[in-house]
Amino acid sequence: MDGESADIAISLSTTRQGATLMEAEPSFPPLAVRHGSPLGYRSGCRSRGGCPNLHSDHLITCVDAETAWRSDFVLGRKPLDEPIRRDEVDRTRAVRERQASTNRASAKREPHWQRREAQRPVHGSASGYLKGCRRPEECPGGIDGVTCSEARNAARRRAARARGVPTRPLPVDTSPAVAKIQLLREAGWSLREIGRVASVGHTTITNIAAGTTTAIWPATLARILRVSAPEC
Numbered sequence: 001m002d003g004e005s006a007d008i009a010i011s012l013s014t015t016r017q018g019a020t021l022m023e024a025e026p027s028f029p030p031l032a033v034r035h036g037s038p039l040g041y042r043s044g045c046r047s048r049g050g051c052p053n054l055h056s057d058h059l060i061t062c063v064d065a066e067t068a069w070r071s072d073f074v075l076g077r078k079p080l081d082e083p084i085r086r087d088e089v090d091r092t093r094a095v096r097e098r099q100a101s102t103n104r105a106s107a108k109r110e111p112h113w114q115r116r117e118a119q120r121p122v123h124g125s126a127s128g129y130l131k132g133c134r135r136p137e138e139c140p141g142g143i144d145g146v147t148c149s150e151a152r153n154a155a156r157r158r159a160a161r162a163r164g165v166p167t168r169p170l171p172v173d174t175s176p177a178v179a180k181i182q183l184l185r186e187a188g189w190s191l192r193e194i195g196r197v198a199s200v201g202h203t204t205i206t207n208i209a210a211g212t213t214t215a216i217w218p219a220t221l222a223r224i225l226r227v228s229a230p231e232c
Ligand SMILES: [Zn+2]
Pocket: 034, 035, 036, 040, 041, 045, 050, 051, 052, 053, 061, 062, 063
């Protein structure tokens, strides 16, 4: 025993048998500090070689007890003066290693950006589109039924407006055009003539007159209304 560990009140348990004896005869004086506990380390048993538990199968040295007590959550709840058994340390180490291997296995299974819930595409958003949801027919849609593609288009329109890009005009109702075409036809115009004078496609004029088309661009409506016939 060196001078350091002699500071500890017990120097009995020099062997495995000693440790057993120590526990079997608690009355042995003065048993104030037991080796293999954090308190043993704090009382001065600060080298592994100097601790009588060095070769014990059941107990660990005071140095190791201090380390285990500090590093393990469960062992850290034990009283400072209670010796830590070797099997307790082995058990916590086994638990730690099992957890570590589980973490490694799940890390292999899928990349971290897929594991993170927040990174999954939120359908019905422009970010969903950017994360790969590009086909409207495959998108389940957001809470209001908007697909990722629609959300992206809306976001791009908003961004363009913010940059000062003029917005595309919305289609307008064909009713005024239908009325005008009706008047022109009553005046003897053919649909082909109306289309040619208005610079509007014959098919478009036909569809408007037939009611197949119910919305046209404002510019188209304006061109049709501009067609001049003295009678109109
Ligand atoms: Zn010790």
